[in-house]
Amino acid sequence: MKRTAGKRSNVDTIKPAQIDAGVIGLGLMGHSIIACLLAAGHRVTAITRSMAKHLGTRRHIAALLQEMKREGLLRKNPAALMPRFTISEDFADLAGCGIVIESIIEDIDTKKQTYRLVEENVAGDTIIGSNTSSIPLTLLQQGAARPERFVGIHWDEPAHVTRFMEIIAGDKTERKHTDKVMALARAWGKEPSLVRRDVRGFITNRVSYAMFREACNLVDSGIATVEDVDRSLRNDVGWWITFAGPFRYMDLMGVEAYARVMKDLLPELSTSPDVPHLMRGVVEAGGRGISNGRGFYKYTPEQAKRWEKLFLKFNYEIRRLAMRYPEDVGNRTSRKKPARKAARSGA
Template sequence: MTEPINKIAIVGAGLVGSGWAIVFARAGLEVAVYDTLPTVREGALPFIKDALADLQGVGLIDDAAQILARIRIAGTIEEALVDADYVQESVFERVDVKSEVSQLIDAAMAPGTIVGSSSSGIPASAFTQDCVNRERFMVAHPVNPPHLVPVVEIVPTPWTDKAAAERVRVLMERVGQVPVMVRREIEGFILNRLQGALLNEAWALFEEGYASAADIDKTVAHGLGLRWSFMGPFETIDLNAPGGVADYAKRLGTLYHGIARSRKEPRPWSDELIARVEDERRQVLAETDLSARREWRDAYLTRIAAFRKQSGDKGDA
């Protein structure tokens, strides 16, 4: 019988990596955190401490100090990987950076260690093909911040061992995340392809003058997003017609097909377009206030997570 995963190494200690440390430590696992930049390493524990205090404040955890005690900062990648059963790589989203780090992990990992990358859209086959242990590498992509948004996309490469991917799925369920098994590699995976479709339409509507960025945001925040915060697109339409999904498709399928056909040649986001949206956003929120607004977002997500825990909502029908 395969031994359970108990010791975790985090490689990349930024916002995502620090969030992952919380995920694993609050589930009772020992976590070692490493980053090549000393300033990032030094900033990880203060960030984690503050986040744990917020979680305890709304009743999502009982003992922040006990969880923090399970997390240590490692001075080298080799130190972080000592006895690690699972490695969560969370470095910069660039193929050359991930390739270099993957080879360092490959050289230091123990037999049986599994590696998941927090890659947001780059398939692991693009940066693990030269690893000796490449059959134990895959993508395990979270949503930022992972300790507040539980979904994780598990995306194997063509050479990833199926048993290794299954062990990661079991691990993610065990630590309270919601794993999504992506059957084969595709650029952007599932989440960012769905998000990208909405984003591309939002940019196009703004560029063509149909609405302001603020009003487009309102449409999602106070409309679509309220349903999507607890159910997905298929369940949403299944409940939005008397006869379910087939009835919905019969009623509105032609409309959506027409909308899709109207975007046959999507344009890239131009510098001029980006500047216009940037200008509108900075009028609403100064660049100096971005960090504070992120803290507001995380506090809001924390309260939502607390409500869902109290209501017993696991997001499944």
């Protein structure tokens, strides 16, 4: 990440209502990102290759805003926000945007073609954000006219609900741009982390995929079933992870004990670079998960809908719980509830 000389600008007073935002890609994630940005106060322009394929987009985003209103994350009338949302097939309509967020297929060439179109149509100081979940931002900066304004903005689904966000600096990203996006992320209702060195997978995916690999290894080795692994992790890691990250948790439990266990356990964990046999078997058999009723588990159409509905309900409930225990809650001299504005702003 490049540091720029001179006085740092005051980004703490940033106001989303004064910054038009663009979103490229109208998949599941694109919809929820748009809802989050509208709720925070941005005027949003979405770019798609085919308006005809997205005739229900406005209705879907209006429904997400209504959902946020019902769950207490939005004070404004959702109907009053919808006129601030535009869908277009023309990249020229991004001309007035102060930030443009790309959320399309994870393919480097496709993303770079999109960036070229964006750069041809926006101002020189417009921030270009990528919602890539695994591609190093430094690779995406290559060939850009102004690589210094590229910032990784890693969202999680449902983007209009979760507090998660990772901000990634590529090798050529200037500090002033990551500072601005960090401030915007807080205005969007996020609790962002800054990835200071550009690595594939960033923070959460690197940790999560190490867990996924070991979970598959336990099943492939005949040590446990899929159900056993899910049950154990739900009732152990799932019990504390919203309250404390791994380092805070080890502090709470006693660091020395973890050092002793690591010495003996780490050599026995899977370090295979190959996709696990269990995972390959599901994918090669056509399993996609909930979307087609076949994954590590099988689902009837009714069960799939029920699991999706319950997962969304859980996301709102876990957000409310997380808001009661912000990351610095134990450092405060007196227990203060988060301000209502902070709890309700953005997504």
